[in-house]
Amino acid sequence: MTHQLFLGEPSEVAGAVVGASLLLDGAEGRHAATVVRIRPGERYFVADGAGRRALLEATDVDRAWVRGRVIEVSDEAEPAPRLVLVQALAKGDRDEQAVEAATELGVDEVVPWQAERSVVVWRGDRAAKSLAKWAAVVARATKQSRRSRVPVTSPAIGLAPLVARVGEAALTLVLHEDATEPLASVELPASGDVLVVVGPEGGITDREIEALSAAGARPVRLGSTILRASSAGPAALAVLSARTRWT
DSSP states (O other): OOOOEEEOOHHHHHTOOTTOEEEEOHHHHHIIIIISOOOTTOEEEEEOBBSEEEEEEEEEEOSSOEEEEEEEEEEOOOOSSEEEEEEEOOSTTHHHHHHHHHHHTTOSEEEEEOOTTOSOOOOHHHHHHHHHHHHHHHHHHHHHTTOSBOOEEOOOBOHHHHHHHHHHSSEEEEEOTTOOSBGGGSOOOSSSEEEEEEOOTTOOOHHHHHHHHHTTOEEEBOSSSOOOHHHHHHHHHHHHHHHHTOO
């Protein structure tokens, strides 16, 4: 069975050395002690969210914390290329479902997109609360999938900022039902950002496709079936991860 992973204080995990003691407290410590119920002698991972993880053996447990001895320390290399999911806001928490699965499948950054046909609109306090909710979903999925790096959750953007990002990316792929180029056959760059753009339930408008294509984006298709907003992005990321990381 794979050991549980928790997100610790970055500075403490960064300075962890074999044989030293490391305290996991706060919300993560309480979760480890009272929900997961770590017991002395059990092993678990603590990551800093930036690529470093430590394998520990619990020595002392309280209701609010777990203390362990560092058994092993490892560092995960920066991913290349970086996989970025630009997910249009969708109703019924389907965008959150997409972000959760994308994190488990290896995405490095998630970007909420206020598309023209998005039914959901982020404004004011709702924008801040919704973004925080996305970040919490990403953190939980990071721990579930035992990743050492927490994907970046970027602020929501509209079409103009997205076009600017397309211009900076190494490659941008727009999932579109009318595209003729298969995603599986696209040549991928060795470095830089690879953006995967997913539209809302009503699809991407002609104006959006034209603007993104003019900036260098390539419309692609996954297959012959039409996927929901919650599954299209994760499906594309699975294809890309299989070609770049799962080898």
